[in-house]
Amino acid sequence: xxxxxxxxxxxxxxxxxxxxxxxxxxxxxxxxxxxxxxxxxxxxxxxxxxxxxxxxxxxxxxxxxxxxxxxxxxxxxxxxxxxxxxxxxxxxxxxxxxxxxxxxxxxxxxxxxxxxxxxxxxxxxxxxxxxxxxxxxxxxxxxxxxxxxxxxxxxxxxxxxxxxxxxxxxxxxxxxxxxxxxxxxxxxxxxxxxxxxxxxxxxxxxxxxxxxxxxxxxxxxxxxxxxxxxxxxxxxxxxxxxxxxxxxxxxxxxxxxxxxxxxxxxxxxxxxxxxxxxxxx
Amino acid sequence: xxxxxxxxxxxxxxxxxxxxxxxxxxxxxxxxxxxxxxxxxxxxxxxxxxxxxxxxxxxxxxxxxxxxxxxxxxxxxxxxxxxxxxxxxxxxxxxxxxxxxxxxxxxxxxxxxxxxxxxxxxxxxxxxxxxxxxxxxxxxxxxxxxxxxxxxxxxx
Ligand SMILES: Cc1cc2nc3c(=O)[nH]c(=O)nc-3n(C[C@H](O)[C@H](O)[C@H](O)COP(=O)(O)OP(=O)(O)OC[C@H]3O[C@@H](n4cnc5c(N)ncnc54)[C@H](O)[C@@H]3O)c2cc1C
Ligand code: FES
Ligand code: FES
Numbered sequence: 001x002x003x004x005x006x007x008x009x010x011x012x013x014x015x016x017x018x019x020x021x022x023x024x025x026x027x028x029x030x031x032x033x034x035x036x037x038x039x040x041x042x043x044x045x046x047x048x049x050x051x052x053x054x055x056x057x058x059x060x061x062x063x064x065x066x067x068x069x070x071x072x073x074x075x076x077x078x079x080x081x082x083x084x085x086x087x088x089x090x091x092x093x094x095x096x097x098x099x100x101x102x103x104x105x106x107x108x109x110x111x112x113x114x115x116x117x118x119x120x121x122x123x124x125x126x127x128x129x130x131x132x133x134x135x136x137x138x139x140x141x142x143x144x145x146x147x148x149x150x151x152x153x154x155x156x157x158x159x160x161x162x163x164x165x166x167x168x169x170x171x172x173x174x175x176x177x178x179x180x181x182x183x184x185x186x187x188x189x190x191x192x193x194x195x196x197x198x199x200x201x202x203x204x205x206x207x208x209x210x211x212x213x214x215x216x217x218x219x220x221x222x223x224x225x226x227x228x229x230x231x232x233x234x235x236x237x238x239x240x241x242x243x244x245x246x247x248x249x250x251x252x253x254x255x256x257x258x259x260x261x262x263x264x265x266x267x268x269x270x271x272x273x274x275x276x277x278x279x280x281x
Numbered sequence: 282x283x284x285x286x287x288x289x290x291x292x293x294x295x296x297x298x299x300x301x302x303x304x305x306x307x308x309x310x311x312x313x314x315x316x317x318x319x320x321x322x323x324x325x326x327x328x329x330x331x332x333x334x335x336x337x338x339x340x341x342x343x344x345x346x347x348x349x350x351x352x353x354x355x356x357x358x359x360x361x362x363x364x365x366x367x368x369x370x371x372x373x374x375x376x377x378x379x380x381x382x383x384x385x386x387x388x389x390x391x392x393x394x395x396x397x398x399x400x401x402x403x404x405x406x407x408x409x410x411x412x413x414x415x416x417x418x419x420x421x422x423x424x425x426x427x428x429x430x431x432x433x434x435x436x437x
Pocket of ligand 1: 034098099107113114123191325
């Protein structure tokens, strides 16, 4: 590894000063489970590392009356074990729990998963169905953007070089059931060939407020708006679910984790399984 | 170079370390604790597992400077005055060690589990060990050894 300058601010104001001077060869370090692999393979060559974990409030998972705030240093295991997240946002809890292994989840963060912006990221489908908001911190202050505008390409997002994600905000939903499923070659330590999150946000089977996101099947994981609209209009039955499966916005590629045809089939199957389960109870 | 202070296997230490050194290399090369192994160097195998503030983590996926102010345990913490820890004894008894390369990592993952959950189910043991790969034993003996060591729920 080349020589590095390591910075470890302990307050937001200290961090803001550092961000003001941040150059393009300076990288934010959360759990490091993506970044250290990239450094090892010379994909990135940082001159400076900014460790954000020692800022106390970044580690918090905080519930208010209307929303849940997940700080950027909260680990995947803290998230997967959090009672409120398991209850109200199971697609986030299960997505987090499906990542890597115990050791990876003890270090890796949800915000790191999001900022890495890989099409296979397992927490992203959940963030999409809960309409997450992303709180961005820059030297001049904070702003909030929609998750739907955050990821802009494979490994790309809207963050400018002197911005970081401070937290992810999940509005508390009423009357919901939701779930996440992932298909991988083995249970632990494997990236998804397909991952799916589906949520039902009202109690109506006739006009279901259903939200669907299928990941690892396109450069950017997005909500399946066409399928959602179709189901809202035509109700949730075995037949409409099968039809909706054909409307998923997926254009999978073939790679070592599965062929195009395989991914298409698995995406349909996972979606049908989840949508049917949600419609049942 | 940066000066860091941390606890290693119960002893407080202050050291100068290069900012670009991984924790794994620091443990092996600077602290001369060579029980911790490098398999893959990128989070896939678990041979480098250590316990950081009570949690099992990969030392290959961290910078050494990150442990400033932290509590670190390596496999060397387990035996005291030549006496093996119950986990180590049970690994031997159940033939859970063949070539032994995965063993330090396995022991650290198992220890982190038992310290936080003294009466784990088999599923909980499997989850705790899911990041540790063994090319020799086939895992069955390892899981049995951990279950056996946990009996009575008094691991410390
Ligand atoms: C063995 C192994 C298995 C894995 N399995 C999976 C898997 O099954 N599913 C999956 O989705 N991923 C998987 N991953 C990838 C990785 O563990 C996750 O993406 C993890 O959530 C990343 O979080 P982190 O905190 O470690 O990120 P880091 O490595 O610290 O950061 C990732 C990137 O985001 C940037 N960044 C981090 N935090 C911020 C912030 N607050 N603001 C701005 N930028 C930021 C960093 O600069 C870096 O570019 C795996 C990785 C390994 C090594
Ligand atoms: S050497 Fe760290 S996980 Fe393989
Ligand atoms: S005993 Fe050889 S790798 Fe596990």
